[in-house]
Amino acid sequence: SLDNADNLPGSIVRTVQHTQKTIILNHGDKDTRFASDTYLIQQQPKSLFCSPILNQGQFIGILYLENNLSAGAFTQERVEVLNLVCSQAAISIENARLYEQSQNYAKKLECTVQELQQTQQQLQKSFEELKQAQLQVVQSEKMASIGQLTAGIAHEINNPLSFISGNLTFTDDYIQNIIELLELYQTEWLSPSEKILNKVEDIELDYLIEDLPKSINSMKQGMKRITEISKSMRTFSRGDTVAKVPFNIHEGIDSTLLILKHRLKASVTRPEIEVVKNYGNLPEVNCYPGQLNQVFMNLIANAIDALEESNLGKTFEEIETAPNQIILTTEIDSENQQIIIRIKDNGMGMSESVKEKVFEHLFTTKGVGKGTGLGLSISRQIVEEKHRGKLTLTSALGEGTEFAIALPL
Ligand SMILES: Nc1ncnc2c1ncn2[C@@H]1O[C@H](COP(=O)(O)OP(=O)(O)O)[C@@H](O)[C@H]1O
Ligand SMILES: [Mg+2]
Known part of the structure; x- marks a missing residue:
């Protein structure tokens, strides 16, 4: 910005910036170095003071003064005061810069803190979800093994179940037939031997004939129960x-x-x-x-x-x-x-x-x-x-x- 300012003697400003040394022109002297400076040619200042503002050797600005009325305005005494002003300005400028920097840091810090808070909230949420998922896994594993067990048992029971229930129906018929045959013997064979009569008494044939269908019936009931249980187990699993x-x-x-x-x-x-x-x-x-x-x-x-x-x-x-x-x-x-x-x-x-x-x-x-x-x-x-x-x-x-x-x- 110093370079293209047209209300300053550019060549002097640049020289001060490069050399970091004060330039004082007290008598409108024609310093050959700046002879072609358009600003100087146009304005013709009588006295001119241009000094770098340095902070610990670092160039941070320029103090430029000119006087159009009198030559020799920048006496030794005044230059000393101006040098003091320059070093004060350096401190003030640096303070301002530091202040701005600290403001920026504070803002950044605030952003970072907010980001951290957000991250922490997200972590907390993820943790809760993880915990939930883990519990769910534990419980559903348990349920899955109960399910598998019951399904397995139901499956294994099913086969023997079906051949028992299938055979039970036949057995029922067979026994009915045998009983009928026995009864036929009893009516047709009027004089059985002593041995047979003894056996009939021994096994309590009358009671047996009466009871056998009942016990087959209760076997059927039991079968029905087992079938229901097996079905329930499959439903549960x-x-x-x-x-x-x-x-x-x-x-x-x-x-x-x-x-x-x-x-x-x-x-x-x-x-x-x-x-x-x-x-x-x-x-x-x-x-x-x-x-x-x-x-x-x-x-x-x-x-x-x-x-x-x-x-x-x-x-x-x-x-x-x-x-x-x-x-x-x-x-x-x-x-x-x-x-x-x-x-x-x-x-x-x-x-x-x-x-x-x-x-x-x-x-x-x-x-x-x-x-x-x-x-x-x-x-x-x-x-x-x-x-x-x-x-x-x-x-x-x-x-x-x-x-x-x-x-x-
Ligand atoms: N039917 C109920 N009667 C009284 N208290 C109950 C009943 N059901 C649950 N609770 C209470 O709720 C608690 C949590 O139940 P639950 O989540 O099933 O865990 P757990 O049964 O393993 O303790 C139980 O410890 C018990 O104090
Ligand atoms: Mg419980």
Whole structure:
């Protein structure tokens, strides 16, 4: 900018800039070095002072003064003052520069701090997501192995099941035929030998003929039960589907109850837990069946835990008079286009402070090895995030708890 200023003697300014030495022209003398300077030719200043402003040897500016009225204006004395002014100016300019620099640093620092804060927030978020994912993996691994086990057993049972049930039908016919034949003998062969009569008495033939069809019948009943169990096991272990599929919710709950049956049974300390089903008339619901079964499993297992805890310190007879109950209710809420599944127990219930935290990751009131604190947080995720539904609870300490799963239709 100094170079193309036309209100300054360019040649003098440049010389000062290069040599870093003061130039004083006191008598309008014709210094040959600047003879061709257009500014000097036009303005013809009588006295002129041009000095570099240096800060620790660094050129940072120029002080230029001229006087058009009198020659010899820049006396020794005045030049000393001007030199002082120059060094003061150098300090002021440097201060201003430093100030600006520090302002810039401050701004940059502020930006950096903001960026850091953002990064930290993102990290925190990633960490939460990772934690969530990890818990999900743990739980779904567990569920997957239960699923695989039940699917495997169901598969293995299926073969022997089908040949027993196939043969049972034949056996029924064969035995019917043999009985008919025996009866024919009895009517046609009027004088059997002593040996035969003894044997008839020995084996209580009349009773046997009467009882055999009954025992075959009960075998058939047993077969039917096993077939149902096997079917339930396959329903429960329905693998995770990529897309939602129509699913009979009641079959899902029933198959879950079957898997938990051993926990519902009577023991030496308490009678069997009563399971009351108030099933409504539900349509099939589009969902991920494996995941919903996981939710039913978590909620029913929690109910059993709560009942067992409420039994502590009570005798078998005391429990019998106010029996442990799990009530399963399903209904359509057509107003809100959803179905509601309620799982209610009359166990120990929850305090207000527990109620606030039950859906948190890793929150458990159960002992080490008993509770993981994963069940409810994962159940809520499955219901709310995977199915766009709602998982809520009502509970009162000492009275029991009800969880409600709402699923959109
Ligand atoms: N039906 C219930 N009755 C009383 N308390 C319950 C019930 N279901 C859950 N809870 C409380 O919520 C906590 C968290 O449950 P959950 O996430 O399934 O973890 P966990 O069963 O491993 O403890 C339990 O430890 C218990 O205190
Ligand atoms: Mg649980």
